[in-house]
Amino acid sequence: MKNIVLLVLFVLGIVFMQFTQAQTVDDIINKYVEARGGKEKLNAINSVYMEGSRQMMGNEVLVKVTMVQGKLFRNDFEAMGTTGYTIVTPTEGWSFIPMQSPKVEPIAADRLKTMQGQMDIAGPLVDYAAKGNKAELQGKETIEGKEVYKIKLTLSTGKDVIYYMDTKTNLLIQSRQMSAARGNNAPQEIITNYSDYKLFDGIMFPQTIANPGSGMMAGSTTFDTIIVNKTIDESQYKPSK
Numbered sequence: 001m002k003n004i005v006l007l008v009l010f011v012l013g014i015v016f017m018q019f020t021q022a023q024t025v026d027d028i029i030n031k032y033v034e035a036r037g038g039k040e041k042l043n044a045i046n047s048v049y050m051e052g053s054r055q056m057m058g059n060e061v062l063v064k065v066t067m068v069q070g071k072l073f074r075n076d077f078e079a080m081g082t083t084g085y086t087i088v089t090p091t092e093g094w095s096f097i098p099m100q101s102p103k104v105e106p107i108a109a110d111r112l113k114t115m116q117g118q119m120d121i122a123g124p125l126v127d128y129a130a131k132g133n134k135a136e137l138q139g140k141e142t143i144e145g146k147e148v149y150k151i152k153l154t155l156s157t158g159k160d161v162i163y164y165m166d167t168k169t170n171l172l173i174q175s176r177q178m179s180a181a182r183g184n185n186a187p188q189e190i191i192t193n194y195s196d197y198k199l200f201d202g203i204m205f206p207q208t209i210a211n212p213g214s215g216m217m218a219g220s221t222t223f224d225t226i227i228v229n230k231t232i233d234e235s236q237y238k239p240s241k
Helices: 002-036 039-043 109-119
Strands: 047-056 059-068 072-079 082-088 093-096 134-143 146-154 160-166 172-178 189-200 203-211 219-228
Touching (some): 002 039, 002 146, 002 160, 059 219, 082 109, 146 172
Antiparallel strands (some): 082 093, 134 146, 146 160, 160 172, 172 189, 189 203, 203 219
């Protein structure tokens, strides 16, 4: 009988711990959502248009990002006298990178699937459970002198993303994820830092998004223009050449 009682207490303890952790994770994510502007405002965003420049490998790249909720993610760039773009829609995707190929290339189905999450303007943390994502609190850490919550989010696709939330501002300051393997290139960790938050139409956006390190993935993008709910022309959904 004693062993049965101990077993019951042990099981109840595990259940209580999981319940407490789930509540804590939800509490942190809810504070992040409120710090951004609130779930109602985030879910009401239909489109976002951003312009800025990216410093990478000693060069300046002009960038334009266009997002339409659930319908489009488009990234246009201009560098060294050439222009190109990446387009992602729910059914198709294309990339035109003249430095690599003179032709518009369709995006492979497996890669397209991983990129389609970029059409979610509010992001995978907002209503994460309804989107099929799972969140786990993994304690606290310190990043560049700031105390942060560490949250592991497992997306519905199976991909893991680690988010670090500032315990003071409740805003996201860093994320980490593994890139997909391509050809002979092994997966590598992609670190993204978010800073210089500013209010646009009642929503907090990071104006600077940086990838530390060296190589092709490294660089820092600063957006000086962010327009919420701009009308997006239908021509943006298809390749221009």
